[in-house]
Amino acid sequence: MQTQITCPNCGTPYMADVYQIIDVGRQPQLKEMLLSGQLNFAVCPNCGAGGRIATPLLYHDPAHDIFMVHVPPEMNLDQVRREEIVGQLVQQVVNQTPPEKRRGYMFNPQTMLTMQSFMEKVWGTEGVTPEMLARQQRQVDLLRRMATASPDVQEILLKENVRDIDETFFSILRAQIEATSQMSDANQVVGLLNLQAKLMTETEIGRKLEKQQMALHALNRDAKKAGGLSPELLAQHIIANEEDESLVTTLALTGRAAMTYDFFTKLTDEAEKRQKAGDTAGAEHLGHVRDQLLEIQREMQEATQQVLKAAQDVLDDILKADNLDEAVNANMGRIDDLFMHVLEARQAHAEQSGRHEESEKLRHIQEIIISQMQSDTPPEVQLLTQLVSAANKQEREQIIQSAPGLVSDELVEVIDMLREQASSAGQTELGDRLSEVRAELKAKLALAGSH
Ligand SMILES: [Zn+2]
Incomplete structure (x- = not known):
């Protein structure tokens, strides 16, 4: 409220x-x-x-x-x-x-x-656990002290607390940089960025993270140049970093969609090439890397199966209920994109197999969920969702005309907030669309103001 x-x-x-x-x-x-x-x-x-x-x-x-x-x-x-x-x-x-x-x-x-x-x-x-929370609180306090300390004191704090500076510390620092830059306090942002740069070079974990970031950056850059991440490209990058186990894992998790049969074949080919060239140790090492990646893939598939199974169970529960509206309502907290995907797949399958009654029931469940979601969403956000997914300017024009009461300066502010979020999340396409919508709304408001 x-x-x-x-x-x-x-x-x-x-x-x-x-x-x-x-x-x-x-x-x-x-x-x-x-x-x-x-x-x-x-x-x-x-x-x-x-x-x-x-x-x-x-x-x-x-x-x-x-x-x-x-x-x-x-x-x-x-x-x-x-x-x-x-x-x-x-x-x-x-x-x-x-x-x-x-x-x-x-x-x-x-x-x-x-x-x-x-x-x-x-x-x-x-x-x-409470212990983990206490550690995190210590890290937040340490960051606050370091952020305002002189370089000498920073050095001392770093030496005394080196064990508390781990990946979590770096993610707290990153979140702090993001929050501060949104409040547009330039001095504070620069101080935090300097601290981050210092810790990146002066701590072991920082050097590890920096190496990781550079490797990921290189992977993204090459994938962009090639118009997408292919199994070959992922294999090349993994082979180039094969000595660093955690880096291999990070690359594999980022490029998991490219971990196909072809990908594993590339690793096997390279290992065989080394074997033929007399590099037995190199061949063995790469074989070991491949086995580890197969294991990671198996674990990921298992995890996917589990969430799929959970979504299917929820759907079965709803299907069994006498009152569909109530059943959907009671399960709203467990309904997500994956659930909708499962629902659609099951509906398409029922349709194809000629089970019309089941297909109708599934379609009805879909409708209930969509209307439930819309009623939970504030009208401004509903309007923006429609605007952003509209096909062209003409369609947006119609949507704006259908909701004259919602077009206001506050709506423009909401867009600004969303644009910032989109840009910090790297969603450039969404950002561009929001900018377009913003310009059109601004024009509308200027026109309304001149009457
Ligand atoms: Zn105030």
Whole structure:
């Protein structure tokens, strides 16, 4: 819900989204937001000061039987008021859960006294232990100290904490650079970039990561030049880096679509060539690399099978239900792109095999899901999705005309945000489309303003 907040720094009042119920079965994206620290985090539009909004939280994760509440002590609520709020939140969750999915624990939520214990429990469902969290907190603190320290002090901090500087540390640093550049604080960004460059050369893990980045960059560059990554090209790059096991794995994971029969044949050919040339050790080594990659491929295939199986199970559950709408609703949290893919494939197969009744039922399930997704999506985002996927300017024109109330400066701001996201994710095509849409909307707004 939208709530008015007053900035503690500059006093500006502004509206922010506040979530009090995180029902993972229904809205798994809220869990992601919570874990990444974005949930109930407000940033003042005037001065940029940001912080967590203190609000009561109810967390429900049906897959892990977790039903817990946290009421921040800083809200200074008395016992009676606290119980009242918790009661209301519980009631809401119970009401939105279909009767057959309600469970006994829903009437007795676990109370978490601190946000820390609350978060530890959520991280626990991701296999992250309190020890791992403590280490990460240490790393965040270390980064904060290093970012503002003089070169001498940085050197000392580096020597003292070299064991805490691992891949996670580098990913925290990268995230920090990204966040800071969005707030357009140039000085701070430069400081962080310098720190990153220093750590890249002065630590073993940094040198390893840099080598990895360069190898991936070379692979992408060659693939782009050749118009795509072929099995031959992937084999060449793997052979060129065969001495570095983790690099081989990284390249294979990046280019896994090119790990075909041809790819493995290329490795075998090269090993045989070495054997003939009398390089027995080289042939053996490459044979070993090939076996390892086969093993990685097998593991990836197994993992794919498992998620496919899970999606099929969900579909079977829904098909068995008496009420399709309710069944889809109860499973919304488990419906993703892969599920839709499975659904389409099964529907096409039923159609081809002449099982019309089943095919119709599957088509109906598809319709329910799509209308459910659309009703969950804010109208602005629906409009933008339509605009971005429109075939041409004319079609966009029609879409804009059909929703005159939504064309506003706020919509342009949403586009700007999405453009930034697209550009930092390297999605240039989406970025270009958004720029096109933005220009057209701006023209529309200018026209409306001149009347
Ligand atoms: Zn402010």
